[in-house]
Amino acid sequence: EAGVTQFPSHSVIEKGQTVTLRCDPISGHDNLYWYRRVMGKEIKFLLHFVKESKQDESGMPNNRFLAERTGGTYSTLKVQPAELEDSGVYFCASGQTGGARYEQYFGPGTRLTVT
Amino acid sequence: GDSVTQMEGPVTLSEEAFLTINCTYTATGYPSLFWYVQYPGEGLQLLLKATKADDKGSNKGFEATYRKETTSFHLEKGSVQVSDSAVYFCALSVNTGRRALTFGSGTRLQVQP
Numbered sequence: 001e002a003g004v005t006q007f008p009s010h011s012v013i014e015k016g017q018t019v020t021l022r023c024d025p026i027s028g029h030d031n032l033y034w035y036r037r038v039m040g041k042e043i044k045f046l047l048h049f050v051k052e053s054k055q056d057e058s059g060m061p062n063n064r065f066l067a068e069r070t071g072g073t074y075s076t077l078k079v080q081p082a083e084l085e086d087s088g089v090y091f092c093a094s095g096q097t098g099g100a101r102y103e104q105y106f107g108p109g110t111r112l113t114v115t
Numbered sequence: 116g117d118s119v120t121q122m123e124g125p126v127t128l129s130e131e132a133f134l135t136i137n138c139t140y141t142a143t144g145y146p147s148l149f150w151y152v153q154y155p156g157e158g159l160q161l162l163l164k165a166t167k168a169d170d171k172g173s174n175k176g177f178e179a180t181y182r183k184e185t186t187s188f189h190l191e192k193g194s195v196q197v198s199d200s201a202v203y204f205c206a207l208s209v210n211t212g213r214r215a216l217t218f219g220s221g222t223r224l225q226v227q228p
Contacts, residue, residue: 003158004158033215042119042220043159043206043216043218048215091159095214103164105161106160107158108156108158
């Protein structure tokens, strides 16, 4: 079974540009989460999808971030326009509904560098 | 709000040494507790978990006991190996329907041969 995959693994962009990160969850996982780790600090929750619906987006930092989950499969996280403080590692995780409670499977992350 | 505090690294140990990484938490509800590990170049992996007080999670020689009285979930291993070198994250999730994980800042462990 394939794990959670993320693309790209690393992105370097200039301030003001747009970047789109992609996450492919484990097949059959209805729950999809985005997190990020900035400057070696703690990993922080961004948002949670159940299928195609946003269940909780309380962690989204501002309206420059837009997440979508087309058809309840893969998800994208767009940052537009990017700022320096957006640099960090963006993790995606997925989990089953009704599976082991709160168990989330993480992808390798996308390292975003904004210069 | 919910928070997790873990000891700052890096922690450098010799092979076969005893490991303790401290983790304490504050939570608005009754949390489930986790340790995740990130090996170089890989994603986060669930190492162990405990869902109620006094439960002991264990995996790959690592153990952690859910101590409600001290709000702690310290990670221990009796004899570390070079292959244990990684970043370890303590995390919690509160049983309020919100399934998001709250993480600590991570502790880098470096084991030397």
